[in-house]
Amino acid sequence: MKIVILGCGRLGERVAKKMEKDKNNTVIVMDKNSNALNRLGKDFTGQIIQADGTDMQEYTEVMKEKTDIFIALTNSDNTNIMAAEIAKQKYKASTAIARVDDPIRAKAFEELGILTFCPTTLGEKKIAKLVEDSSKKEAEAEDEE
Ligand code: AMP
Numbered sequence: 001m002k003i004v005i006l007g008c009g010r011l012g013e014r015v016a017k018k019m020e021k022d023k024n025n026t027v028i029v030m031d032k033n034s035n036a037l038n039r040l041g042k043d044f045t046g047q048i049i050q051a052d053g054t055d056m057q058e059y060t061e062v063m064k065e066k067t068d069i070f071i072a073l074t075n076s077d078n079t080n081i082m083a084a085e086i087a088k089q090k091y092k093a094s095t096a097i098a099r100v101d102d103p104i105r106a107k108a109f110e111e112l113g114i115l116t117f118c119p120t121t122l123g124e125k126k127i128a129k130l131v132e133d134s135s136k137k138e139a140e141a142e143d144e145e
Contacts, residue, residue: 072098
């Protein structure tokens with residue numbers, strides 16, 4: 001599968017390395033910042049492109065051959081939504097996923113059929129669960145006393 005990842009922050013790096021493990025995948029990682037791309041290290045076998053995802057010339061070059069999976073993981077909701085939409089609509093990517101940090105927008109775009117995930121909502125749920133578990137433990141400890 002051809003997998004394009006836009007944004008090589010901590011999450012982009014981890015996703016790229018995970019996808020790279022499957023030798024059937026061709027992984028392309030794009031970031032505007034060379035320091036971010038250095039995270040991938042010298043053993044990374046995928047293609048590394050230093051470019052801005054909003055630069056349509058660069059974007060077209062990367063997308064012109066059929067992309068199976070497009071994953072937008074920059075720290076800009078607008079960039080991610082726009083890039084994922086173009087990947088799906090114009091370049092017919094089979095799957096396009098966008099990171100959307102704003103929970104309200106994430107929900108709205110999901111309702112429009114765009115595959116989104118929201119780190120804010122995921123973090124909120126995780127924290128609520130940790131607090132709940134901790135409260136339960138405290139209550140149990142008090143009962144035992
Ligand atoms: P993080 O700050 O860990 O969420 O990572 C976000 C990454 O997205 C950073 O490495 C940024 O350089 C990258 N980024 C942000 N905007 C763009 C863009 N328009 N094109 C390419 N990479 C971007």
